[in-house]
Amino acid sequence: MELRQMLNTLGHNGQVPAPPDALIRPIIEDFVAKGYNNPEIVTRLRRYYDTDAYNVLIDLLKKRHSQWGLKSAHGQAHTITSIGPAIECVQARFPKQGSHDMRQTLIHEEKIIVLRKLILCYMNLYHPEDIQACKSQHLKRSIYWTAGVNDIWVFDQHDKWRCFQLYLHVAIEPFLGCVLWLKIWWTNHNPRLICGWYCDTVETLGAMPLVTQSDPGSENNGIANGHTLLRHMQDPTLARTLQHKFKGQHCNIKPKIFWSKLQRRWTPGFEDILDCGINNGIYNPDDALERLVFHYVFILWLQHELDLFAEKFNNVKPRHNIHKILPHGRPNDIFYHAEDFESCDFSVKVDRTMLDAVRQTYAVPDHPVFCLVPHDFSQQASAFMAELGTRPVTQDNVWNIYADLLMCFHLIEEEEQIRELLTAQPPLPCDGDKMLGSEDLPIVDLPPFVEGSGPGGKNNSDAEEEQSDDASSDFYEFDWTDDEP
Template sequence: MRDMISLMFHEHNMSVSRSVMQEYFITYEPQLVRQRKANRLQRRRFWAAGVNDIWAVDQHDKWLRFGLALHTGIEPFSGRILWMKVWHSNRNPQLILSYYMETVENFGFIPMVTQSDPGTENFGIANAQTMLRQVNDPSLQGFVQHRWMRTKKNIMPEIAWSQLRRRFAPGFEGLLNEGVDSDWYDPDNTLQLMVFRWLFIPWLQQELDNYQARINNTRKRRDKKKVLPHGIPELIHTCAADYGALDFKVTVNRGAIDHVRQLYINPNHAVFELVSPPLSAFMELCYNELGRPPVERETIWTIYRSILELIRQCEEVPAILMVIDANDTVENGEMALLEGLRNLPETDYYMGGVGNGMGLQPEHLTALDAFEADEPHVDGNYNEIDAEPLLFAEFSDAEDDEHDEHGLDDRP
């Protein structure tokens, strides 16, 4: 309910009351209300420390049937979405690492640990996070600074995907299915797939960017069962002290970032190409010939079909398709994990990196008591990066329900 109100305000500059929106959903979307009330998710619990203790990453494969692959990074304590990406792959370790490195470059810092499901696509992030942490703290030598989460334990990204599927995906899936059901688009047809990628992926990425901005700048509903700070995720992430929380970010210099990027990412790898350069240039010419119409929900399939028809009329299509086939064979590539490293110690609940994975130490409790009492900070003998006081936070996959009795879809 509040998501749709926020959508109307941020994207359409319309202020709609809750009662009006509630009446609309009860009248026109009763199945969504029933689905919301069903609350089918089962609770699972997850403990973390303060802001930037953990960054959790995960892929989402529900749109692979359209040739679309999703990936996200979440800062669990604040709930801030760090990235929400759509591309034609989410299994290439260089591609996944590029999302992490782009975020690190923008922020200028890294978390204490990163976290993901097991999978070779995450080896790049695990290696980069470990190297950057060890540059700042040599005492971490011998331990990988990444948590490998087993099945059904990477909870915060699961929550993000659940929210996306309820708030964002249904309307867009309807649009995508329209093309498939109308026989305009067959993902197994190479030319159709390439035109689809070239047109739909940039547009969908813009829509995901807007969705990310709305989530990051919308206050979450208070929940007395959680000890998370209550507020706007982006503000909690950037101003942790204002919410009684600690920020564990580890500042990294540009030289270290550039070194890791050069070591692990080949910018000329085919996975970074939306489509092959010759075909991209030709589609740009076709788009120009159409007068560069705005790409919107109402026009995107018409533009797709028009570009496809112009390409089919071209005598150079067979040569272009040969280039596509040559590039399309290059998919994931391999990346080895750093050798000789042990996993961080594991506890029953704590999954962060404070205390080299062990969590709260006595000096943290002392500092936290002073912090909660709003007393002046007393300098200790501990490193401010690795051992600031922290506040444990609990998450569960009921996070996305938060006592709202009415459902919604963030339809385009």
């Protein structure tokens, strides 16, 4: 009797009790929203509670799903008719998405869990031409080598929206393809701006990679200098060596692959929206006032949409590739828990004081390039927006909001303060001139990074080379016709 009472203090039938619902419910809901199945949730949930005091079994998880209304694809019981409105909504935003991406978008943004087979049935019934267009794409394969997580970070800019005066920039962890940042701004040619994004990411993660890499170009000198300075402060033995690799055309391949994916999966719908403004005479990029209003309204909205795409990209398990030796799984899972996938994490912990010193040297926060629009213009625009009434920006009303705000500025355009503000704007660049927002920042005078000096280099020991051959090769499919020019 005493033994039975002692066992029952652990929980029903002597089992370890479940964690409190308040502790695990937000985590489980997040996992469900990201498309994890029950065994995956049970395994990952153990990181969030004391396993000696609590335990979660699949049976308990299924019971909580029922109590909290968290339904799987079977539980939601969608039909071709019921998923129609959601698919049409996603199709309007992303007209080039395939069924795999469509399913993930429905999960992450519409909270609808549905099988790909049902999506394909709907698309074949109502959008057969889109299915044929996806099947007609031809890809070429390329090989990429890397040693492990945070061995190297790679960066690249994207100027194909220059006609709108919008510029993109991305940072990729190439071992697993994780997006570190995906930015849109009124320039991507200022080295202090790019270095600022790097410092923000390092501060968030509390760590940096061994080496950074980019295309040749002065806009990357800020990251090259800042990362080199951080590495020197952390490890004085690296002094007199640049800890950044500059790669020529078609050598910095991983960001190029990402731009190709973004161009197919995300860009078309939003590009149609932007084209609408220019084609209908609503927006003239050569007009200083219209350009400022456009940046004020569109950049923050597009950044939110890009953040959603990057989050989905990092939390979706890619299709299994028999040619790929690197670990298979969701990029974020591998990035934060490399040991669970038999991978090495080469990240270097960064002291906050060192990072602040780099930021003050190469990316001072009060530099004008970090301002979306000039301060006085921003204050006036905020006042006008308050008068117009706060409205969430969507693809359906974004041009209406732009037009209303532009009209408010036109009413006071003759005022001296506005005239001075507009005449102070830098002119748009012409062919052969420097890009808007660009700045000369010389690279530090150091010998270049030597291939083979890192864990995945060519001149490593035999043991390191064997490890790289067995666990660090990757085979990617890539359409070179979508590459950056």
